[in-house]
Amino acid sequence: MSYGMLLFIALLYIGITVYLGWLGYQHTKSSKDYMIAGGEVHPYLMAMGYGSTFISTSAIVGFGGAAAVYGMSLLWLTAFNIICGVFIAFVILGTRTRSMGAILNVQTFPEMLGVRFRSKFIRTFSAIVLTVSMPLYAAAVMIGGARFMEQALQVNYTAALLIVAFIVGAYVMAGGMKGVLYTSAFQGTLMLLAMFLLMVLTYVKLGGITAAHQALTSLADKVPASLVEQGHMGWTAMPETGSILWLYVITTLVMGVGVGVLAQPQLAVRYLTVKSNKDLYRALAPGGVFILMMTGVGFTVGALSNVFFNDKFGKISLLMAIDPATNAPNIDKIIPLFITEAMPSWLGYLFLLTLLAAAMSTLSGQIHAIATSVSYDLFKSSRGDKGQLKLARYGTLFGFLVTLLISFILPGNIIAIATAIFFGLCAASFLPMYVSGLFWKRATVPGVTWGMVVGTVVYVFDMLFMHTKEATIFKVSQLILGKDTIAGFPWNVIDPLVIALPASIIVTLVVSLVTKPMEQSHIDKCFGFQSLRNQETTNTLNR
Template sequence: MNSDQIFHLAAIVVYFVAMLAIGWYAYRHTTSHKDYLLGGRDLSPWAAALSAGAADMSGWLMMGLPGAIYVSGLVEGWIAVGLTVGAWLNWKVVAPRLRAYTEISGDSITIPTFLENRLRDRTHLLRIVTGLVILVFFTFYISSGMVAGGVFFRDSFGSSYLAGMLLVTGVTLAYTLFGGFLGVSLTDVVQGTLMMLALLVVPVIAVVRLGGPGETIARLEQIAPDHLSALGGSALTGAATLTIVSALGWGLGYFGQPHIITRFMAMRDVAQASSARRIGIAWMLLSMGGAVSGGLIGLVWFTETGEPLDDPETVMLAMSRVLLHPIVAGLVLAAVLAAIMSTISSQLIVCSSALVEDLYRIVARRQPPVRRLMALGRGAVLLVAVIAALLALDPQDSILGLVSFAWAGFGAAFGPIVLLALFWRRLTAWGALSGMTVGAVLVFVWSALDTGLYEIIPAFAANLVVAVLVSLATARTRGADRAVIDDEFDRTVAVVHGRSTGRGGAAGDDAGDALAGIPGTASDTAALG
């Protein structure tokens, strides 16, 4: 190991220690099962925004997007456009209602529990199926992140794949296991900030070294003029249109990603959604802009200097090694790890909630004590991590390609149902279950057909249509349930539009006032559910 690698490793050790320290802090402030799975609904706008962003982006932002731009140019940037628009709509449309509705409807702390309470599903079938879908998809999703961590250490430091994978898994597991949702969210704030700074600093220094923005663009126009075209330099053909539509379709996935929308549920109150949206979208625009510009500037840099670049996805890392002091370049490497680990930890918490809150509590004959629920939550995190690590032992069996597939799966299965549950009072449990099933199955079918159109688009549309039609055909909710459903829906609308006060409503009101004295809330509705 040379001196530069020692500096790099020292920076990563500092990063690991910081993550573990935050996890310990969160452990000291986690006293209940609700704290462990949802942070006590006490996230600030900054924490909610940066946590959602860091959980969302994974290593794709640090490596995948710059590499794609390096190879193909701005035509690959349509995914970034689709994701940014989808994230803005998610914060604008879903966040306020989900924050209010999940508290009003039985104080639900997971998406499956919310759907069961909201739709009065006494069979528990909807909650079980939703929990199982989350569990299966995320176990493989987590495994792909562990593989990425192993490959990162192997390629960056020459270590064995297994040692790198186990190290990343161990540190991530430690702060997630003990810190729970709060630990994950607080580490995400640090990780999200680190990712953004790395994506901004490296391109800026490269541009300065290349002679400024004007000179850099002029050189790029000489080297690869098509890279500056949003159509790749070609006419808008049918194939190009299909590619652009598919890329924009990624934005549909946001409405159904459990590890992202749980951040909305964890905010202190509805009024903070606006501030969190502005922070989150600003972070996203800066980070996306840095990733896109990094790919373009990297092409100019490595063409002009003649330095070799074996893997385009390492363009940001390779530039950081050349342009920055080794200890700062080590922090850029840590930012890549941050992107990987923040997503893994968020998904581990969602899997824990699926196992304990959505499956175990259904079969438990009585309400388990708080200490047992917290122990079970940590045990579930450990169990899922072990299974995912076993799947990741052989990198040849990795499913890194499942990242886009899982995004489509979650988005098509859950996205339309979440939107209908929040905005259409006539949705029924059978409508939700039917739509969810059709959406998930069609993702598999459409992917196998290989039509060139991203599978989330037809699957999302089919889910929406089926859920509406089946709901209209099965709208036979009993009178008492109908009255409570309508009451909860109306009170949610009132809270979101500022006509109600308290913890779920306007900022600054005392905790608990939103539901106090209102018939049919929390405990009352739980009894009816």
């Protein structure tokens, strides 16, 4: 490895990132600039900012590693990500969010929900859920970037974590949303280029598309017996319907993340950064292509890594990624190892920057969301706009430190699991309330309040006491009850979202229908009818 060349490329990348962060700082003059970039962002910047915040090292490293274990079945997640995460998100939720956000003059996701329902509790509870859960997801992203740096550069894992965290924390603290979007557009473009090259070179390495997939299919007899017992039927086939792996792949990885993206606060706020709904439509194409390349290529290459490792070392990917510290497989190491072993060194350099870009772009959006929730929704400054801007930067420091601390605590094999937890919790807590606020005029404050609380409580309880994947990590059930989980099959495998989201929806609907509707004048204002009626009255008087 040419460390001189790698150092030059890394310094060039960091230099560009720092410059764009500084540019964001120069253009950040108010709290509105810091929160939503002034609300006049170009569609391409918005699409790249949205996509690179959505897709991170958790998708490329964590879920790519998961695809190396579970196979092409994860491509269903790519389909869900494009349908839900781009088309439904932009065309249905995004346009209404942008319009309502402009009418209500709001700058954060919790603020929009709180103002829409005239409830300080809703705003505060939403901000608390976001502030408590987001660092877990951010830590997973930080771990993904650090793991690849550790593998590619052979540097200490702790040092890698500190490097990633420091760079991101610095430019988010300085440039706010503008710094986030400027750097994310650059990083997203770099990610697109690298993933395209990775796809092409992987197929070239394995003898072409047809040969690669046929070789992967023929490896079905290499599946470990423990996975076969759980329903694994090969890397090009879906797990056996109803099996442990089928329930995990479908309910946790596909549904949990594919549906959970619709209620991501750090993504929803992106809709407020553009000046018209037409700009959201213009962002559809680059946003869709970006998600397709990031997840589709990542999951495909992850599965195909089994062919390369089997041909070269006689082992499947899972058995190549043994962690010396635990002497157990760590799927978070599979993609970094594949890049190091299978790809030319120059792509390894480029991919190192790509994963750093993926980590930094997502982390910047996450830490920005934590900062605005803490500084704006929970502890709003009474010292005017300049005081609010200063407080927001303190909030960024808080998010940065908490995320870094969690990164040191979390165990291995955590990236995909932590991502699914955050996505699922957001869907259970926010999605019924978010959709009701945007489209259902009959939704009431008690209805959405109880729906949000019930969704959150049910999800957290299921995660800590029933679902085996998380219960065995957090060990709350073991500590209190003396056993890993209180549920048997299939409830210990079905993702908490499958139970918590319907519970949240039902409670929101039922309680709203039996409680007093909100004032019509407020509903008219939220849905843009009040200004229309005022204009009609003015026209009548003029006539």
